[in-house]
Amino acid sequence: MSLAVRVLLTVALTALFSASLTGYLSYRAASERVPRAFGVAQAPRGGGPGGAGPFAEPGGAMGASRALLAELQGATFSAAVIALVVAMAVGGWIALRASRPISRVAEVTRRYGAGERWVRAEPSGPTEVVALARVFNDTADRLQAEEDQRQRFTTDVAHELRTPLTVLKSELEALQDGLMQPDDETLQQLLQQVDLLGRLVADLRLVTLAEAGELTLYRQRLDLGALAREAGAAFLARAASAGVVLRIDAERVLVDADAERLRQVLNALVDNALLHAAQSTTVDVVVRRDGERAVLEVLDDGPGIAAQEVPNVFRRFYRVDASRRPGTGGSGLGLSIVAAIVALHGGTVDVLQRAEGGARLRVELPCAPDA
Template sequence: MTRPGLRGSLVLRLLVLSVLISVCSIGATAWLAVRTTARAIHQEQGQAFADDARIYDALLGLAAGQDDWHGAQPLVDRLARKTGHRIALTDQNRRPFADSAGSSGARSAPLPDRASATVDPLAVDSVFVPGAVDSDRIDPRAVGPFRLPPTERDHLRELAQRKAACLHDVFGIDTTVTTTPSGRPRLQTYLVQPPTGSRCEAVDLGEPTATEARALARLNTLADTCLARRDAPPVQLALDLTWTTTGSRSPAARRTQAQCLATARREQLTPYVAPPALLFVGAPDPEAAVPSSPFDLSAPNRVRIAGVVGGVLLLTVAVTVVLGLRLVRPLRALTGAARRFKDGDVSARVAVTGRDEISRLAEVFNDMSRRRAELERLRTAMVGDVAHELRTPLSTIRGWLEAAEDGIVPADRALISSLLEEALLLQHVVDDLQDLAAADAGELRLHKGPVDLADLLRQVAGAHRGRADKAGVVLAVDTADDLGGLHGDPVRLRQAVGNLVSNALRHTPAGGTVTLRGRRAGDTALVAVADTGTGIAAEDLPHVFDRFWRAEKSRSRSTGGSGLGLAIVRNLTQAHGGTVGAESTLGAGSVFTLRLPFSGETSGAAADAEARRGTPRRSS
């Protein structure tokens, strides 16, 4: 057997598999790195958006509090230093109001073709300031004529502080005074609602001041004018810009009223806020002190990544080689044992270590080797037994013929009868061997038909009556009335029962009894041959159906037959789909029982398989 080449080596295949797995792992790692990079880029984009939103909100607050862009340059410079971006603010014709690049004195690059946003406090971009926008998209810091003068503001603040002190002293409620963009103070309590009807209610902060009353009246007039153009009834506005109306309160009417209120507010606030401006936010300044990205693919990092990948691949190959060698070692041992087994060494075995698939394969091989050794032992013993069985009659015939040739004994009728007896014995051994060989080869054919069991037992008893009388043994037949018949080969069944009777007569002394019994047990016929002979020892009972086995080890013709009769009985019974068993008590006798199905039908393949088995089969 040639040694497998490198292409068929298991180690090489494992190595290729491990390299493939490593490549897939590296690919997965690369994919993960790409995803990490994308996440880092997304985070930087999010940071850039946050910077843009902060810039937009600061400039929006400036525009909401004054009617022009005066003072925008210092704010732009401060935001540019904080974010590291170039910030430019222009009018609709791209004439600059402020530019962080221009203030540094360096020559600035052209502005992008598209503006980042439009800064208009009356039309806030909800992308940048989603939380500070009402439904009318007007910045809450744009208050216009609602802005309180210092006198009104101070007066209201004094009232608010007095009310906060009252709530604290009387009810123990902590209150904070906050200021709205218009300058009006507002009380803010935490988790506690101030009680109503107390003396603290005497301080009323809800009444509009003179400034607020004028602005509110002007706004109400503008809103009513818009509603009149839409044939809608007028509304009455409150200081918090809610309204009441005597007209319809349907959703459509409410939408019309809200639209007119927004239009009126824009018309009222336009003179008080800065005009819309284009906002340009450029790339970060390389010299600005902003945090760098956590992901870096510099040359040292690439070398480090390549080293890690190479190390992982090398470690994978090393581990695979070690595991592959450990896996191949028992396979090589198994291959060597199989090669010795093929060369005829039936004692070849493999050491079994572990409980994996290879160990189970080794166990199966050892079982096969032991079975082969047992079959070889049986074959050798059978050849010796056949030689012994044939040698005895042949030697007898040869001896008598040589004596007659030399004139030592006369060639009379007595000599011829003796030679005929030995020839018949030889023919009997040959016939038995032929029957067993046919059964082993699956060529034992049965000619089945109806068989009357009671009649068959009487025929067998009649055939052996003379021998029984000569031996002084009583031969009896005992059959049940309901025994009936079965479907089988009458010749082969008589042969099987006859072999049992011959065996019983051989081992039953004079004065003993051999009984043929027939009984019915459901769908099974029980045919038993019982004797009162010498019996069989318990340790010998499992071997009675082995070929050439005899309890008398000397194999004397005076005490035993060829040792094939019971083996033939077993094969014939199995060919009929039945079983045979033996029970015996040493010194009391033996009982051999055939169990045959009344159907008598068994497939040819099953019968052939049963007949081919050369090992004894015990009956339960």
Template sequence: MEHSLRTKLSLTIALIMLLTVASISFLSNILIEKEFTNYLIIQQEKRTQEITDSLSQQYDMDTKTWNADFVHTIGMYALYDGYIVKVYDLQNQTIWDAETCDMSLCTAVMDDISHRMNTKYPQMNGEFMSKTISITKNGKVIGTADVSYFGPYFLSADDFQFLNALNTVLIGIGLFSLVFSVIVGSILAKRLSRPILHTVTVTKQISEGDYDVRITEVSKTRELNDLIVAVNHLADSLGKQESLRKQLTADVAHELRTPLTSIGTHIEAMIEGVWEPTNERLKSCHDEILRIGKIIQDLENLAKVESDNLKLDKTQINLYALSEKAVANFAAEIDKKKLNVSIEGESSDTYADQNRVSQVIINLVSNAVKYTPEHGIIKIFISEDKQFVRLCVSDNGIGIPEDELPYVFERFYRADKSRNRMTGGSGIGLAIVKSIVTAHGGMVEAESHLNEGSSFVIKLPKNKME
């Protein structure tokens, strides 16, 4: 059974508050009861001492006699407090005995205290016990007092009333806290869930293909703001990918339609006898077929590189040597355009897939050769630090517009369609470069200025990465 986020947050906050208050109440009860018990035991000892001190005041040292009336009064007050007192002189003669004075009252007091304590604290197993205390005056023993009380401690009716009131207050606080936590939890849950629910609505719209929708709400919660930024970025990225997909469809259709139309026209003319099937015309058809094959090969290469199960055959390779081989592959084009190509820097070794890295360098050099005018300059510079080896391919060619530079590594992105068609490019070389470098755990960057030239930098980790 599913519940809304707001309901779950409200219930969670309420449960946490309830458990917190219940724990505090439980621990408070234990602590208060323990301290109160110690307090009662101390007070009980003080009360017995007070009784004996009061009794000592009723002895006349000169006449060596007791004031029986006051002894009776003290004994009766003690009885009402739950203490049964017996007073003896030095000859162990009874001065006053609570049980002899009023046995029925003593029995009633003992039964009342026993019933109350055994009902409220049955685990204590308390009982009445006696304690004999010497009665002294001016430092001399004048008699003894036998004080009986319910031990190890007992609570009066007022004490129980206090504890009941305390428990009532704690229960009231718990109920108030529960209601308060539900209200506060509901408010907090509403504030937290509102932007999340809005985000869910927007993500549903994005999943349905509406990539122009954005979340404009700003939250004071950092994590929610991060979520909003991420969703907006996702919508933006998907929108760009959708545009690239449409552009890809149009580009591929155009690239395939042009040679196929040319081949179809030529063959149709030769079939109908309009053209003679000369070697030159057949060669033209063959060139167009090769062009289609090149486009398909580029598509296959990109699919292979971007495959999730791409396996890299890593060995120790030298970037300087690979750069020399890449430049040698374009010797004819370089001579034809009279380009000045140089390789500088350190002869750096790294642990990588030689064929893949060669493909990266070839793609970068190929672009530099294509888009650099006659008598232009191409520089390849190799360097390294503690973590990376760095290869930079720069030229003084036609460059890339600044607003299009962030997209040059996107699949099938073409900054200038006519320029790519003229040079024969399929527009996916840099996408392959980025995929291969990323698979190695490296980075690729581009810097360019229109009509001034471009620089492409790849960084590959020096350490072995499995």
């Protein structure tokens, strides 16, 4: 049974019951009081001869009272019928007005389920239906955003895998055709492409597990400053060869975290900074405490990040134009891994611009209790 029919029947039955009850009570009261108004009374039992007492009903008054009661009964019935008709008309109008917006939402939902992902419900009608339509639209928008993200992800994976596979295929074909010799240099190039594929697959698995909350963390109390000094020391030779000064200013700050995962965060941040730093510039790694938060910052003197690029920096496979150059060897997942691992630790990561130029990547983590 549809909602409109239910509303209509409910209103009609309510009106019928109310009119019947009102008519019954009115007729009952009238049947007791109308005879009194006409001076008519029932003779008491055991009265005078012939059963007629001193208060016998006059014939004219008795007939008038009965006629009036009959008219009242008819009027009550007519009123009940009119009330029922009016109630059904008003109830039908209310039912249609209430059910049409719901029917429209139901139709939009059916079309959405049939594959028309662009349809949206019109938020009109009663407050509850408007709320329902808005919830549907918000849900549809989120699902569409997730679908767009999945499509971008598939496209990005295909693009990232295509480059090393194309290089491998062309070089192997050149070896097969005798255009290249299988010397150490050629084999080393092939191994580099294989390593790139391996890193891409490993990074992709890591960021997928982290974003899904399925990456296991082996937490322990550790000194974030000491970890930063250790990770930074591994980049000193690379920085020197690129003509970049790498400075580390890390104070002792204790956190409860997975040492290996935080090491990945540090490596990705320093690697990203060195990638964008020009010769004769400086990269700074800073660790300090700010209230109950441990702060890790990596600052560089590179070109910085444009404001329109900031929302996409931590997106998988996203690279700003300046870093799209051959030979970087990155998988495009470094900062995505940073964001996912930091989030698992209950922290935040932000990209800030430096007044003197360059970028500042800031990570905040909760300090260890009683640290």
